[in-house]
Amino acid sequence: MSVATRELRRRPGRFAFVGIALALLSTLLLLLGGLLDGLVLGSTGAFRAQDAPVFVYSADAQDSFLRSRITPAERDQIAAAPGVTGTAGLGLTLDAGRLEGTTGTDNLLDLAVMGYEQGTNVLPAPPGPGEAYADAALQDDGVTEGSTILVGLGEIPVRVVGFVDDTSYLLQPALWVDLDTWRQVQTASRPDAAVADGVVQVVLVDGTGTPESLVTAVDDATGGATSSLTRDEAIFSLPGTAEQNATFTALIGTTIFVVGLITSLFFILLTVERRSLYAAMKALGVGTGALVRWSMLQALLVAGTAFVLGGLVTLGLAQALAGQIPLLLEPTRAVVTFVLLLATAAIGSLIPLRRIIRIDPASAIS
Amino acid sequence: MSALALRDVRKVYPSGDTEIVALDHAELTVDDTELVALIGPSGSGKSTLLSIAGGLLTPSEGSVTVAGEDITAYSPKRLASFRRDHVGFVFQSLNLVPFLTAFENLTVVPELTGRRGAATRKRADDLLEELGLAARRNVRSTDLSGGERQRVAIGRALMNEPCLVLFDEPTSALDTERGEQVMGLIRREMTERGLAGVVVTHDRRMTGFCDRTVEITDGHLAA
Ligand SMILES: Nc1ncnc2c1ncn2[C@@H]1O[C@H](COP(=O)(O)OP(=O)(O)OP(=O)(O)O)[C@@H](O)[C@H]1O
Numbered sequence: 056m057s058v059a060t061r062e063l064r065r066r067p068g069r070f071a072f073v074g075i076a077l078a079l080l081s082t083l084l085l086l087l088g089g090l091l092d093g094l095v096l097g098s099t100g101a102f103r104a105q106d107a108p109v110f111v112y113s114a115d116a117q118d119s120f121l122r123s124r125i126t127p128a129e130r131d132q133i134a135a136a137p138g139v140t141g142t143a144g145l146g147l148t149l150d151a152g153r154l155e156g157t158t159g160t161d162n163l164l165d166l167a168v169m170g171y172e173q174g175t176n177v178l179p180a181p182p183g184p185g186e187a188y189a190d191a192a193l194q195d196d197g198v199t200e201g202s203t204i205l206v207g208l209g210e211i212p213v214r215v216v217g218f219v220d221d222t223s224y225l226l227q228p229a230l231w232v233d234l235d236t237w238r239q240v241q242t243a244s245r246p247d248a249a250v251a252d253g254v255v256q257v258v259l260v261d262g263t264g265t266p267e268s269l270v271t272a273v274d275d276a277t278g279g280a281t282s283s284l285t286r287d288e289a290i291f292s293l294p295g296t297a298e299q300n301a302t303f304t305a306l307i308g309t310t311i312f313v314v315g316l317i318t319s320l321f322f323i324l325l326t327v328e329r330r331s332l333y334a335a336m337k338a339l340g341v342g343t344g345a346l347v348r349w350s351m352l353q354a355l356l357v358a359g360t361a362f363v364l365g366g367l368v369t370l371g372l373a374q375a376l377a378g379q380i381p382l383l384l385e386p387t388r389a390v391v392t393f394v395l396l397l398a399t400a401a402i403g404s405l406i407p408l409r410r411i412i413r414i415d416p417a418s419a420i421s
Numbered sequence: 422m423s424a425l426a427l428r429d430v431r432k433v434y435p436s437g438d439t440e441i442v443a444l445d446h447a448e449l450t451v452d453d454t455e456l457v458a459l460i461g462p463s464g465s466g467k468s469t470l471l472s473i474a475g476g477l478l479t480p481s482e483g484s485v486t487v488a489g490e491d492i493t494a495y496s497p498k499r500l501a502s503f504r505r506d507h508v509g510f511v512f513q514s515l516n517l518v519p520f521l522t523a524f525e526n527l528t529v530v531p532e533l534t535g536r537r538g539a540a541t542r543k544r545a546d547d548l549l550e551e552l553g554l555a556a557r558r559n560v561r562s563t564d565l566s567g568g569e570r571q572r573v574a575i576g577r578a579l580m581n582e583p584c585l586v587l588f589d590e591p592t593s594a595l596d597t598e599r600g601e602q603v604m605g606l607i608r609r610e611m612t613e614r615g616l617a618g619v620v621v622t623h624d625r626r627m628t629g630f631c632d633r634t635v636e637i638t639d640g641h642l643a644a
């Protein structure tokens with residue numbers, strides 16, 4: 056055991072304040088990260104479930120899925136563009152439905168009815184007409200395999216034949232159906248925006264070359280009637296995603312800054328308090344490096360313990376708030392937060408470095 | 422060979438536009454097993470001399486030789502390792518690490534300078550035994566009595582088997598009786614080990630424990 060750990064063990068009180076502060080800030084960081092992941096992943100699941108490198112929208116849609124329409128003629132032009140090896144249509148209706156046999160507005164399910172024609176890593180090949188793969192989130196609302204959901208104003212019956220994970224769109228769980236079933240739903244629920252046979256909203260493009268070159272090739276081939284995005288651009292252009300990212304990243308950054316502020320303040324005070332002890336240690340031949348490591352090890356241990364406490368609080372809160380907020384606790388997020396917290400605490404403990412260097416060993420003798 | 426040799430040492434501190442001469446033409450030789458008392462009024466240059474002798478300060482002029490090694494031109498880094506290996510210090514305010522035990526206070530410097538190990542632990546235990554602190558080995562320094570703390574500080578100064586031990590006003594905080602006890606202890610420990618030392622003091626009564634007394638006034642030494 057080292058001086059650093061002995062001091063922590065024998066004088067826990069002096070580290071309690073900074074420890075509690077860092078535990079609270081860890082909780083805040085984990086909650087912010089969890090909310091960001093919950094919001095962003097909950098908004099983008101349907102897109103992330105696609106493997107295609109390029110998403111093609113109609114030019115007048117301004118990258119909005121709901122406004123976009125691609126006609127069969129345009130789809131033929133897309134398919135003929137150089138480098139394109141395959142196309143698949145996608146359609147979306149944000150709608151509500153209810154489990155067969157239930158009544159009342161309380162039992163309405165928010166749904167993103169997704170028409171698709173190509174299986175992916177996440178999605179099996181499209182089910183038969185009137186059948187659906189449901190997002191697993193719908194299980195919380197009592198949907199089981201074999202359930203029938205009456206979808207939209209047309210109360211179109213759709214039978215659930217399986218579940219898929221993490222495919223919601225703008226926090227609405229998806230119901231994956233074939234394109235014809237989707238067109239029925241769209242036409243019944245949004246008669247003003249009905250889609251004709253063969254029309255889809257977005258065309259997914261597979262091909263050779265980089266996604267960027269495919270984007271250019273497709274938009275050239277349609278004479279500017281389409282506006283294509285790479286998969287990442289499409290995910291990022293989903294309504295609110297960029298804004299959520301920016302807002303939460305700023306909040307997380309501010310919190311990290313506060314972590315740095317608190318640790319550096321703490322270690323500045325500690326350095327002031329240890330001044331004469333450090334001078335004596337230096338007089339006895341101890342180098343600045345060893346004194347700095349003493350503080351830094353304490354910063355890392357305090358931050359590590361605080362993270363564990365903050366993590367437990369966050370898990371508790373997540374349990375208590377389950378289903379009420381879109382909180383998603385991802386292992387990667389936890390690891391990133393842990394590393395960020397420790398790195399910031401370590402840097403904070405280095406802030407008094409100049410002060411420590413300047414302590415004159417001769418000042419040990421008065 | 423002498424444990425310490427100061428030759429024509431001068432130390433000036435800049436002070437605004439002028440400079441303060443803290444030591445001038447200082448000549449001092451401390452023999453191998455000699456204990457020298459350094460006495461002088463406030464501001465006379467005692468601390469400056471002790472610091473130069475211990476490699477904490479470099480002189481403005483002159484030369485410093487400790488245990489046969491000329492350290493005059495050493496860099497701060499080299500001085501630090503020289504002090505670590507060859508010089509013992511007992512500070513006026515002791516400066517023990519408060520949350521460490523008597524034993525840990527003896528081993529903390531070796532630990533922080535990468536010299537932990539069985540030999541270090543053995544030496545610490547031997548010193549505690551010799552200083553009558555074996556029973557207090559695992560007591561934190563904040564829970565030790567003043568005299569015990571003083572002995573721990575002496576033990577810490579002896580850990581690196583120094584050639585020269587420097588005491589900065591070891592009795593200033595103590596009444597006469599306690600002061601004499603401490604000086605008696607220093608005298609005994611130094612003689613038993615055959616070590617050389619310099620004891621800075623204000624108090625003429627303490628000089629009797631030393632082999633020789635050197636007086637310092639306004640930066641000038643006189644035997
Ligand atoms: N770092 C410094 N900068 C400027 N002047 C200094 C410095 N250290 C000491 N002095 C001056 O040098 C002179 C000798 O100081 P020193 O501390 O060696 O005296 P001292 O005999 O130890 O005094 P005291 O008994 O009060 O401890 C004094 O005039 C003091 O003001």
Ligand SMILES: [Mg+2]
Binds near residue numbers: 467469
């Ligand atoms: Mg002094």
